[in-house]
Each structure stands twice: as C-alpha cells, then as structure tokens.
Amino acid sequence: MQTIPGSLKLMALALALASTAAGAESVRLQTKNLALEFEVGEGGRLYQRALGVRTKQERLQRTDEAYPQAGDGYVWEPALQVVHADGNTSTALVYDGVQRKQEAQDRELVRIKLRDPAYAFEAALCFRVHRDRDVLEQWTEIRHHEPGVVALERMASTSLLLLPANVELTHFYGDWANEMNPVRERLTPGTKVLDSKLGVRAHQFRNPSFLLSLDGPASETAGRVLAGSLAWSGSFQCAFDHLGERVRVLCGVNPFASAYHLEPETTFSTPVMIWVWSSAGFGEMSRKLHAWARDFGFRDGHEPRTVLLNNWEATGFDFDFNRIAGLFEPAKQLGVELFLLDDGWFGNNYPRVDDWAGLGDWEPNRKRLPQGLAPLAAEATKRGLRFGIWLEPEMVNPQSELFENHPDWVIRQPKRELELQRNQLALDLTRPEVQEFEWKVIQDVLGVADVSYAKWDCNRYLTQPGSSWLAPERQSHLWIDYVRALYALMDRTAKAFPKTELMLCSGGGGRADYGALKYFHEFWPSDNTDPVRRVAMQWDYSYFFPAMTLAAHVTHWGKRPMHFACAVAMSARFGMDLDLAKLSAEDKSVCAGAISAYKRIRDVTHLGDLYRLERPHHAPRGALNFVSPDRSRAVLFVFQLKEGEPLPVRPEGLDPARRYAVRELNPAPGRAALPQEGKAITGADLMRDGLIPSCAKAVEACVVELGPEP
Ligand code: GLA
Numbered sequence: 001m002q003t004i005p006g007s008l009k010l011m012a013l014a015l016a017l018a019s020t021a022a023g024a025e026s027v028r029l030q031t032k033n034l035a036l037e038f039e040v041g042e043g044g045r046l047y048q049r050a051l052g053v054r055t056k057q058e059r060l061q062r063t064d065e066a067y068p069q070a071g072d073g074y075v076w077e078p079a080l081q082v083v084h085a086d087g088n089t090s091t092a093l094v095y096d097g098v099q100r101k102q103e104a105q106d107r108e109l110v111r112i113k114l115r116d117p118a119y120a121f122e123a124a125l126c127f128r129v130h131r132d133r134d135v136l137e138q139w140t141e142i143r144h145h146e147p148g149v150v151a152l153e154r155m156a157s158t159s160l161l162l163l164p165a166n167v168e169l170t171h172f173y174g175d176w177a178n179e180m181n182p183v184r185e186r187l188t189p190g191t192k193v194l195d196s197k198l199g200v201r202a203h204q205f206r207n208p209s210f211l212l213s214l215d216g217p218a219s220e221t222a223g224r225v226l227a228g229s230l231a232w233s234g235s236f237q238c239a240f241d242h243l244g245e246r247v248r249v250l251c252g253v254n255p256f257a258s259a260y261h262l263e264p265e266t267t268f269s270t271p272v273m274i275w276v277w278s279s280a281g282f283g284e285m286s287r288k289l290h291a292w293a294r295d296f297g298f299r300d301g302h303e304p305r306t307v308l309l310n311n312w313e314a315t316g317f318d319f320d321f322n323r324i325a326g327l328f329e330p331a332k333q334l335g336v337e338l339f340l341l342d343d344g345w346f347g348n349n350y351p352r353v354d355d356w357a358g359l360g361d362w363e364p365n366r367k368r369l370p371q372g373l374a375p376l377a378a379e380a381t382k383r384g385l386r387f388g389i390w391l392e393p394e395m396v397n398p399q400s401e402l403f404e405n406h407p408d409w410v411i412r413q414p415k416r417e418l419e420l421q422r423n424q425l426a427l428d429l430t431r432p433e434v435q436e437f438e439w440k441v442i443q444d445v446l447g448v449a450d451v452s453y454a455k456w457d458c459n460r461y462l463t464q465p466g467s468s469w470l471a472p473e474r475q476s477h478l479w480i481d482y483v484r485a486l487y488a489l490m491d492r493t494a495k496a497f498p499k500t501e502l503m504l505c506s507g508g509g510g511r512a513d514y515g516a517l518k519y520f521h522e523f524w525p526s527d528n529t530d531p532v533r534r535v536a537m538q539w540d541y542s543y544f545f546p547a548m549t550l551a552a553h554v555t556h557w558g559k560r561p562m563h564f565a566c567a568v569a570m571s572a573r574f575g576m577d578l579d580l581a582k583l584s585a586e587d588k589s590v591c592a593g594a595i596s597a598y599k600r601i602r603d604v605t606h607l608g609d610l611y612r613l614e615r616p617h618h619a620p621r622g623a624l625n626f627v628s629p630d631r632s633r634a635v636l637f638v639f640q641l642k643e644g645e646p647l648p649v650r651p652e653g654l655d656p657a658r659r660y661a662v663r664e665l666n667p668a669p670g671r672a673a674l675p676q677e678g679k680a681i682t683g684a685d686l687m688r689d690g691l692i693p694s695c696a697k698a699v700e701a702c703v704v705e706l707g708p709e710p
Contacts, residue, residue: 027098027112029127031134034277036127036160038066038112044094046114046125050163050246051214051226063246067114067125067140067159069093077191077241079140079159079250084119085148091116093123106131111141120145135292136275140252142268152260156252157230158273162214164247169240170211172540177528179509180207180540182617184217187242195237195254199411199462199479200394200426200486201510208236208513209544211282212249220283220612221652227285229544231514232271234483257465259476274514282543283652287609290546294607298517298549299494299502304602305522305548306386307335307595308453308575312342313529313555315579317353319344320368321376328383330580334588335595338453338501339380340388340575345369350399356423359395360402362441377450388453388501391445393438394486395424395459409434411478413466421460422507429485430478431469438489446497455524456490458506483515490519503551512541522549522573529577530558531568532699535616535639538572539624547626548606553577554591560699562587563668564639566594567701571605571624571637574598586669593666600665601635601705604628608635611652620644621695627653631683634660634706638693648690651706654683660706664694667702671695674702680709 029036037049039060046066062074070078071090082091093114101109108129115122121144128137138158144150170184171194194206202208208230218225228251230236235254240247251273262268276292278285294301309331315323324341331339344365347358351365358365364372377387396403396410398418403410403425410425412418418425427434446454467478494502504511505524512523525541528534534552541550552572554565562583569575576591583591608626616622621644625636636651654660659680664673671694686706693702 025095027110029110029129029136031129031131031136031277033134033279034136036136040095046093046095046112048161050161063243063248064161066112066161067093067123067156068248070154076243077239077248077250078154079156080123080142081152081154081255082121083151083153084121085144085146085150088119091121092118096122103128106133121150130292133288133292134277135288136277137272138275139272140270142262142270143266144262145264147264149261149263152262152268154252154255155260155268155270156250157232157270158228158249158251158275160249160275162212162226162247162249164242164245166214166216167242167247168213168216168218170213172207172209173205174207174509175205176508177526178533179203179512179526179528180537182540186216187240187247189242189244191242192240193237194239195235195256197235197254197256198510199235199465200233200458200482201461201506202230202233202236202513202515204461204507204510208232208238208251210238211285211543219281221281223281224279225277225282225285227274227276227282227289227543229274229289229514230271231274231518232483233486233511233513233515235479236271253480257476258479260480261474261477271515283611286543286612289544290610293514293517293546293549297514299519299521301546301548302607304606305501305573306337307598308338308340308388308551308553309336309385309580310340310342310455310553310575310577312390313553313557313577313579315344317344317355321370324376325379327580328380328385332383332385334580334592335599336385336576338386338388340390340453340455341373341376342390342455343392343457345373345389347400349401350397355397357397357399359392359397359424360400360427362391362393362445373445373448373451377448381450386452387450388455389445389448389451390455390457391442392457392459393441393489394427394429396427397424406433408468409437411462411465411467411482413464414468416464419463421463424460426460426462428467428469428478428482429489430467430481434469435485435489439492442489442493443496446493446500452499453501453503455503455505456520458510460507461510487515487519490516494519505551509541512545517545517549522551524551528557529553529555531560531565531639532558532641534568535622535641538568539612539616539622542610542612542624546606547572547610549573551575554594561668562590563594563666564699564701566590566666567637567703568639570594570598570601570703573606574602590666590669597665597703601626601703604633604635608633609653613649613652616641623649623693625651625653627651631655631658632708635665636691636702636704636706638695638702638704640693640695640698640700640702642698644696646692646696648692650688650690651686654687654706656682656684656687658683659709660686661709662691663705663707665703665705667694668700671700674704
C-alpha cells in the first residue's frame with residue numbers, strides 16, 4: 001500500500017476543511033427582529049451561531065453545537081443522552097436536511113433533521129416560527145428503528161446558545177400561597193438549574209417561565225430580552241450552562257428519574273418551549289407573548305370574561321341547596337354573571353364535609369343536594385346566573401368508596417407508608433381504567449344541564465412516584481406518561497364541552513403553565529388573595545400571561561379595604577369569593593360599582609395591550625395601564641401600597657394625537673375627585689405630564705378610564 005507523506009496528509013485535510021467552510025450549509029430562522037442561524041460544520045455536525053451576536057465569529061467549536069449529545073466528545077451539559085439498543089451510551093448526530101412548511105402567511109414550521117450514521121436513530125429540531133410576532137415555539141422529535149428499545153435519559157426541548165457577555169436571568173420561586181417571587185441575577189460560569197420534581201404539576205416552588213436580558217439589566221422599555229416558557233405541567237428542568245464563552249439554555253422534561261424507553265418506529269415529542277424576543281425591553285416582550293397566547297396559548301382568547309362569584313371563602317364545606325341558592329339573588333343584584341360552586345357537594349358513604357373524606361366519590365351528596373346538581377344549576381339559570389362547578393378528578397381520599405374498591409389505582413411506593421398531602425392521594429392516570437373513570441366523572445359533572453364553567457383542581461403533588469400499572473422496569477415513565485394522559489383527558493374535555501369555560505387550579509398556582517392552559521381559559525395564580533400580595537404577584541405573572549387568564553377574586557384575605565381589593569381584582573379576571581349578604585352597605589355599593597366598572601373596561605383589560613408602568617416591589621405604589629387594540633381607549637390602575645407622595649403617573653401606549661376623556665371609575669367614597677376629572681387631554685400630554693391619582697395613602701387604589709370624548 002502506498003503511504004502518503006505527513007505534509008501531504010495535512011494539506012489534504014486543510015483543503016477538505018476549507019471546502020466545508022466555503023460551501024457550509026446553513027439554516028436560518030428569521031422573525032421580524034431575531035435571526036437564529038444554524039450551520040453545518042466539520043463532520044456534518046450542526047452548530048448554532050450564538051443568539052444576539054452582532055458580528056459573526058468565524059471558528060465553530062464543540063461548545064457551539066446546536067443540540068449536543070452525550071458520549072462522543074461533548075463534555076458539558078448535553079441536550080440529548082441516549083442508551084442505544086446495543087448498550088452504546090454515545091450518540092453522534094449529523095445534519096440530514098431541512099423541511100420547511102409555510103403554515104400561514106407569517107408562520108412557518110421548520111424541521112431540521114439530524115441522524116446518527118452509526119445507528120438507525122434520528123432527531124428533528126422543530127420550530128414554529130411566528131415571524132411578525134417574534135415568537136418561536138421549539139420542540140424536538142426523536143425516533144429510531146433500532147432492533148430493540150432505546151432509553152432516552154435526557155431529551156431537552158431546547159438548547160439555545162447565547163453570548164454570555166452580560167446575561168441576566170430573572171426566575172420565579174415560591175411556595176403555597178406565596179407563588180411567583182422574582183429573583184434577578186447575573187449568570188456566571190457554572191450550571192444554574194431551575195427545576196421541579198412534583199410530577200403532576202410544574203410549579204409551586206418554581207415556575208417553568210423565565211426572562212433573560214442579554215445586555216445586563218433591561219427595563220420595561222429598553223434592552224434585548226428573551227422570555228422562555230416551557231409548556232409542560234410536570235417535572236421540568238431549565239439549566240443555564242455558562243461555559244465562559246457561551247451560555248447554553250437547556251429546557252425540557254426533568255431528566256431526574258425519568259428515563260424513557262422508546263420502542264422502535266415510535267416518535268417521542270418533547271414538550272414545546274415558547275421563546276419570545278424583544279429588542280425593546282420586557283413590556284414589548286409581554287405584549288407580543290400575550291397576543292400570541294390569545295391566539296394559540298389558551299381558549300377563547302378574544303372573549304372578555306364574566307364576573308364570577310365563588311362560595312369557597314363564604315361557606316367552605318358547610319352548605320346545602322338552600323344556603324347556596326340563597327347566594328344567587330344578592331349576587332344577581334350586584335351584577336354577578338356566573339356562580340361557581342366549590343368543594344363539598346359530593347360523597348355519600350363518606351360525605352365531603354371536610355378535606356378528610358369523600359374525594360373520588362363524585363355523586364352529589366343526598367343530604368345537601370337531594371335532587372343532585374341539576375336543580376341547583378337550573379335555579380342559578382332562573383336567577384340569570386350561569387353555573388359552574390368544582391372538580392378534582394385526579395385525586396382520592398383514603399376515606400372514600402373509590403379507594404376501598406380500588407386501592408391499586410393510586411400512585412404510591414410499595415413497602416412504604418402512604419404519604420398523604422391534604423389527606424389525599426393522586427390516582428394513577430397511566431392506568432386505562434383510571435383514565436376512563438376520570439373521563440366518566442368529567443362527563444357526568446360537565447354534562448349536567450346548565451353547567452357552563454368548571455374549576456379543575458389538583459391539590460397535591462407526587463412524593464412517592466410508584467405505579468402498579470407500569471412494569472417494574474418502566475416506573476421512570478410515570479412522570480411523562482402521567483402528564484401525557486392528563487393532557488389527553490383535558491383535550492377530550494375541551495373538545496366534548498367546547499362551550500364550557502375551564503379554570504385550572506392546583507393548590508393555588510401549581511399549574512401556571514402553557515402546557516395545560518391550552519385546554520383552559522384561565523388559571524388560579526395562588527390561594528393567596530390578599531390584594532397587597534396580589535399586586536406584585538399579578539405583575540410577575542403578567543410577564544408571561546395575559547390579564548384575562550389570571551383569576552383574581554375579591555376576598556377578606558389580608559382584611560384590606562374593599563375598594564382596594566376590588567381594584568386589584570378588576571385588573572385581571574375579576575371574581576368575588578365573599579358572602580355578599582354579610583357585607584356592609586358601603587362595601588356592597590363599592591362591589592356593585594366595581595362590577596359595573598369591570599364590565600365597562602373588560603374589553604380593554606382583556607383584549608388590549610398591557611403597559612407595566614411602576615414596579616410595585618419594595619415601592620410605595622404600583623401602576624399599569626391597558627390600551628385597546630385601536631388605541632381609542634385605555635384604563636389606568638394605580639395601587640398605593642404605602643403612604644406616598646401624590647406624584648403623577650404616566651400612562652403609555654396612547655395615541656399621541658388623540659384626545660382622551662379622563663374619568664375615574666368607581667371612585668372611593670369620600671375621596672377628592674381627580675384634578676383632571678372630566679377633561680379631554682391628548683395622549684401626548686397624558687404620556688408626558690401624567691395624571692395625579694386620587695390615592696396617596698396605603699391600600700388605596702385608583703382606576704381611571706381614558707375614553708373617547710363624549
Ligand atoms: C384548593 C383551591 C381552593 C379551593 C379548595 C377546595 O385549595 O385552591 O380555591 O377550591 O381547594 O377544597
């Protein structure tokens with residue numbers, strides 16, 4: 001055999017590399033203000049040009065891989081980690097072409113195909129590019145034709161690269177009744193992990209949504225920012241791998257104890273990651289995300305929501321037909337449109353009179369509701385109210401007929417003492433009989449004539465993740481298969497009851513994510529309804545979720561003045577959870593005023609654009625305003641949290657040339673009118689000079705409509 005001298009070998013290699021570089025294939029995803037570029041490099045590997053880079057760097061390195069795989073050279077946090085059918089723990093994917101499909105005028109589906117030349121194994125990096133919205137939906141599809149099962153040990157939805165110069169991360173932590181506390185920090189070398197291991201919900205301690213600003217601290221109006229929100233209601237992981245010269249953002253199902261054994265010829269689709277870009281700060285980013293969400297993220301996003309009355313804080317578990325029916329007339333008189341019957345309406349052998357018993361036995365309690373739900377719902381209809389019902393289909397109390405009959409239906413670990421949360425257990429939704437049982441419960445309850453609203457609750461998370469349905473070697477599938485079965489059930493519900501409005505609740509805000517929200521209309525952000533806490537919490541949720549999805553009920557939590565509590569709830573999806581008959585005459589009139597004001601402005605607050613004006617955290621007040629899509633109307637909210645100077649508050653987003661009539665809505669009794677009350681002022685003047693609000697003392701609020709001149 002002829003040998004090639006060393007120098008010639010080097011020359012040949014150099015030529016080969018040059019031709020790869022010169023003819024390098026690339027894939028470009030382009031929205032209005034964001035370009036995401038992938039490039040095929042040495043050996044056919046796919047690389048990403050870091051997001052937000054202004055000048056192209058020339059040399060591609062392993063740290064630039066688009067979707068790095070473990071086991072063949074990549075030594076940092078991988079996006080994909082696989083055990084192949086023959087036991088090989090390495091994967092090496094090469095570029096295998098791109099498919100592009102124009103789904104709508106400004107929407108394209110792009111699938112970048114990758115394959116492992118040594119294995120019948122492939123992955124597709126999928127993007128739905130919403131060009132004009134600056135939104136990318138991203139997920140990964142994994143498939144193989146190997147002669148046996150392949151174990152997926154890590155399978156990120158996304159693995160985006162940023163330049164690390166000065167990246168700031170904002171994430172949100174909390175606990176029950178204290179969800180969504182923001183933390184802002186600069187990313188430094190090392191891996192920062194945000195995750196949850198709760199199984200049936202994503203959130204309680206951490207939300208799967210975060211903000212990144214690329215040039216240090218951004219503001220509402222300035223800075224290049226990227227928001228990420230993982231559409232997944234189970235255990236998740238977001239890892240920010242700062243490698244010195246790059247930051248890789250990995251997000252997806254939590255790899256923790258979740259190896260998934262993929263059969264040949266089946267496709268594993270990861271949850272969708274939603275990315276939103278703005279070059280003009282957090283405000284514009286949120287407005288883009290909200291507009292996307294109204295069209296794609298939740299149901300009926302263009303229909304303003306009604307005024308709801310819930311009986312939970314008023315009656316708790318202690319009610320019967322007459323007590324509930326007695327709430328209807330005062331509600332109607334005040335202007336309420338929808339009544340929601342909460343927990344406690346079911347269970348006979350084990351009546352649901354507290355949270356110890358009855359969960360799982362969904363027949364109406366014969367003592368409380370002798371004729372079932374239908375007459376109560378009919379009574380509400382007769383009084384001109386819609387009727388809604390509380391449900392927790394996934395759960396069971398040990399003290400129930402359901403548990404007595406099917407002790408094997410619950411999620412638990414054999415040989416371990418049962419660990420209850422709120423005295424209850426989760427049913428194993430991977431089991432087909434459980435799926436059918438829950439579906440029947442939903443059909444029976446939502447099928448009752450006159451029921452047009454439901455609150456779907458989930459009051460525990462998994463702490464002993466064992467399934468008697470899944471095989472011993474497939475226990476790790478529980479985390480993923482549970483959520484998939486849940487989505488199938490939610491999808492079935494949304495399709496079978498297209499006119500029924502659905503609220504998502506999970507022991508407070510445990511299911512505040514776009515995975516489940518797709519099948520719902522709104523979610524319950526927190527059991528904490530103290531309006532002072534809600535001002536900041538609703539602000540933080542509003543980075544990602546539009547006001548119409550944030551259920552906000554007026555209650556006595558925190559014992560705040562009724563006027564303040566109403567103003568805070570009116571800035572989101574308004575409801576009340578009060579015994580209206582027990583209110584003082586003054587509070588009743590404040591509530592009636594708030595309800596009629598809400599009806600007047602809800603098309604603006606629900607369908608319009610949000611401008612966060614003054615951040616309420618550690619500040620004397622918070623302020624925000626909404627502007628209708630045609631900019632003819634706006635609503636300004638000022639929440640005074642501490643005594644402060646009556647400084648002007650400046651609305652944003654108005655049409656500078658238009659004149660707006662200033663009118664305070666539902667003014668607090670006994671307070672002086674706004675200095676500008678009744679005047680018509682141009683948008684330019686309002687935005688420059690602002691308005692002096694009528695509130696200056698702690699827990700006072702002011703809601704101002706800026707409307708067309710009379
Ligand atoms: C959860 C919800 C509450 C209420 C109760 C009923 O705690 O967050 O709003 O529905 O369950 O048991």
